[in-house]
Amino acid sequence: VTLYEHETAEFEIELGRPIEDYKWFLKNAQLEASDRIVMETEESTYRVQVKECTLADMGTVRFEAGPLKPTATLIVRALPVEIVRELDDQEVFETETAGFDIELNRAVADYRWYKKGEILEANDEVKMEQ
Secondary structure, eight states, X not given: OEEETTOOEEEEEEOSSOOSOOEEEETTEEOOOSSSEEEEEEXXXXXXXXXXXXXXXXXXXXXXXXXXXXXXXXEEEOOOOOEEEOOOOOOOOTTSOOOOOOEXXXXXXXXXXXXXXXXXXXXXXXXXXX
8 A cells, every 4th residue: 555644544354254353453563443543343344543644654464374375565644735825925125134934734854045056054143043
């Protein structure tokens, strides 16, 4: 299953007959029912949902029932970066300070500011915050 962050992943397996003793695992950790983890059984069909997936959830999902240990892979993709609030034009006098803010839909680890096509580096005159 491949999805984006904050989406719900669902895994399902159908057996030849109903069983009572089974477990679901994500990255070798047994899953327990919670607000994020929903486990359902319908006759011989077994389902697990992982809600609000994060990048940390990415890994192998395993169903265990006796000797049966089928697996699937959960792939979580980062949300695409989108601009929520654009840059505003600034008009200042030569000795005044100009401030530029931009808002993105999610935090990013790596970003750059440019001025006239050149990368701006933080220094005594240029301050950058995230």
